[in-house]
Amino acid sequence: MTDLAGTAIAAYRKIYGASPEFVARAPGRVNLIGDHTDYNEGWVLPMAINLGTVLAAARTPNNALEVHARRMGESVMVPIGGELPAQPRAPWANYLLAVADQFRSRGHALPGLRVLVDGDLPLGAGLSSSASLEVAFAALLNEMLGTGLSRRGVALLAQAAEHSPYVGVQCGIMDQFASALPEEPAAVLLDCRTLATRPVRLPAGDGALVVIDSRRERTLAGSAYNTRRSECEEACRALEAASGVPLAALRDVTPAMLDEQGAGLREPLLARARHVVSENERVLLCAEALEAGNLPEAGRLFTASHESLARDYEVSCPELDTIAETAVGTEGVHGCRMTGAGFGGCAVALLEQDALPALRKAVREAFAARAWEVPHFHPVKPACGVECFRLETA
């Protein structure tokens, strides 16, 4: 990502004919395990990756927020005098407006601003391109306006932006935390109730992680995501009523309680609860397995997680299922799962480094046989969270 800062600065100069004052970069993330658990106050194990979003920006005397997205070749100019109007024709710009609006609603006046957006993260593929854009802009405004937010504060503001009408996805906290928080290149075990974190270092050696982009567009992501979320709330209320035990979230449901009380739940609520309860267990076991250097066990948990997301949570798709099945049948692959919200997007495989060519070949062949688009492979490494700096020459 470092070279990207240079590219973004050069692009800013070219587009706006002046030098930027600030550069911010925020990584995307791959979630190693723990999907659809964050908004149930459970555990997740995301890892910031070496692909992300970079912003270059400077204040201007104009009463407007001007933004150019280099990779899309699109620009918007939004007046900042009154309410910031959403941009239906440039949905990417709404993430920035949502963040700017959060600063305003906390009493901070917005200066006239020019922003150049760049990055090397696949867009809309389930690697948190939106969270990394929100986090990068929140960190940039935090620095520029001197608002003194901590990394956690930046993440929480970015999440509030995602919930706002500009975006309207009732996401959990995982993506913004993964992009904002890590102070060392490691995965982060996050307790989404207490927001306590623990870095989980990947074992040194021949193990590797590869992200496989199915190229299947995540069209249902927003609406079906919100439906899953309300199904979980309903399942929790029903289990509370049946058990007489106060339950703040599905996090509080034990496997034994689900066995005893689950029969009273209507489908698909039982299946949704079964996923969340079992996934929480897998996250904690997987963190331990990785810390102990036990890649076969971590991989087994990856694969079990995929099956649960596909069967019980119903957020997979034929492309992701094919990737997972093919990967698991390839020598040297420990496990594979869809990652993130699902409904398309990416899978992540845990494998021995030298198994990558065989995996690539097998998945490509499986896709070609079904006449699907060629999947993209991104070997990923852990990265640190967001950083923002003021350029000395500005």
Ligand code: GLA
């Ligand atoms: C999206 C959301 C996250 C999380 C995942 C599923 O990425 O933004 O908060 O719920 O889906 O695990």
